[in-house]
Amino acid sequence: MRKTAATDCDHRDCDSDALRWTSRRQHPADTQVECANTRIGGGFTLIAGPCAVESERQVLQTAEFLSRLGVRLMRGGAFKPRSSPYSFQGLGLEGLQMLQRARQEFGVGIVTEVLDIEHVGRVEQVADVIQLGARSMQNYPLLKRVGRCEKPVLLKRGMSATIEEWLLAAEYVLGAGNPRVILCERGVRSFGDHARNVLDLSVVPALRPRTHLPVVIDPSHASGDARLVPALAQAALAAGADGLLIEVHPNPAEALCDGPQALDFKAFEGLLARLRSIAAALSVEMR
Ligand code: PEP
Ligand code: MN
Numbered sequence: 001m002r003k004t005a006a007t008d009c010d011h012r013d014c015d016s017d018a019l020r021w022t023s024r025r026q027h028p029a030d031t032q033v034e035c036a037n038t039r040i041g042g043g044f045t046l047i048a049g050p051c052a053v054e055s056e057r058q059v060l061q062t063a064e065f066l067s068r069l070g071v072r073l074m075r076g077g078a079f080k081p082r083s084s085p086y087s088f089q090g091l092g093l094e095g096l097q098m099l100q101r102a103r104q105e106f107g108v109g110i111v112t113e114v115l116d117i118e119h120v121g122r123v124e125q126v127a128d129v130i131q132l133g134a135r136s137m138q139n140y141p142l143l144k145r146v147g148r149c150e151k152p153v154l155l156k157r158g159m160s161a162t163i164e165e166w167l168l169a170a171e172y173v174l175g176a177g178n179p180r181v182i183l184c185e186r187g188v189r190s191f192g193d194h195a196r197n198v199l200d201l202s203v204v205p206a207l208r209p210r211t212h213l214p215v216v217i218d219p220s221h222a223s224g225d226a227r228l229v230p231a232l233a234q235a236a237l238a239a240g241a242d243g244l245l246i247e248v249h250p251n252p253a254e255a256l257c258d259g260p261q262a263l264d265f266k267a268f269e270g271l272l273a274r275l276r277s278i279a280a281a282l283s284v285e286m287r
């Protein structure tokens with residue numbers, strides 16, 4: 001009989017029979033994904049940056065700031081999945097060039113989203129990690145296509161996806177030949193209106209017995225509110241996540257996308273100091 005509740009699980013018998021490549025049973029050791037000048041898994045890795053690439057100045061300023069703080073992965077979207085077709089859609093290929101320049105000048109690894117099969121080749125040239133957003137978790141042709149890429153894939157959980165659906169989405173990528181998948185929890189839809197989504201931190205302990213893949217937490221999309229982000233980020237570290245994906249912007253009030261949830265540089269620095277002391281107390285290596 002198939003077991004579904006997390007409480008039914010232990011390391012031997014918890015994973016669904018449907019899982020092959022992602023299953024802990026097939027691969028007992030934790031996967032560590034090497035990317036750019038760092039890795040994700042077996043420590044706590046920070047990924048930060050603006051929701052969208054807006055200008056060369058904004059991206060270079062952020063890259064300079066992050067590299068000064070020792071954050072090695074910068075995330076920014078050149079292609080943005082927006083609920084409204086009238087919202088800023090991203091700078092597209094021009095945005096990719098700006099990310100490339102940031103990598104060349106400051107040595108930051110680049111995490112950026114691909115929305116379309118058509119753009120996978122171009123995104124892969126620039127990205128150190130290819131992001132598949134929550135809305136793309138069930139885009140099966142795209143999952144198969146990034147499964148043929150040489151770069152790691154950060155796979156966000158769909159906003160109403162179960163753990164099994166999420167892992168099955170990851171199966172498409174691994175099954176197509178790309179073993180370097182990082183799962184990213186970004187909050188799920190619920191009825192509350194105090195936050196954009198509900199951060200489901202229970203996925204961290206629930207995923208561990210099921211899969212060997214690393215899991216990072218995105219407290220920015222989970223909350224939609226910069227005032228809530230630091231507490232959720234610290235909780236993610238304490239819960240045993242492998243890292244964070246956080247939105248940070250040189251001037252959140254002027255952001256073209258997701259400004260209310262972006263930390264400014266000062267708030268990000270303050271959070272980093274608190275994370276470092278929690279990591280030290282837990283003997284977790286922060287990268
Ligand atoms: C994003 O990462 O900026 C984004 C749009 O996130 P999500 O896919 O989680 O909604
Ligand atoms: Mn965003």
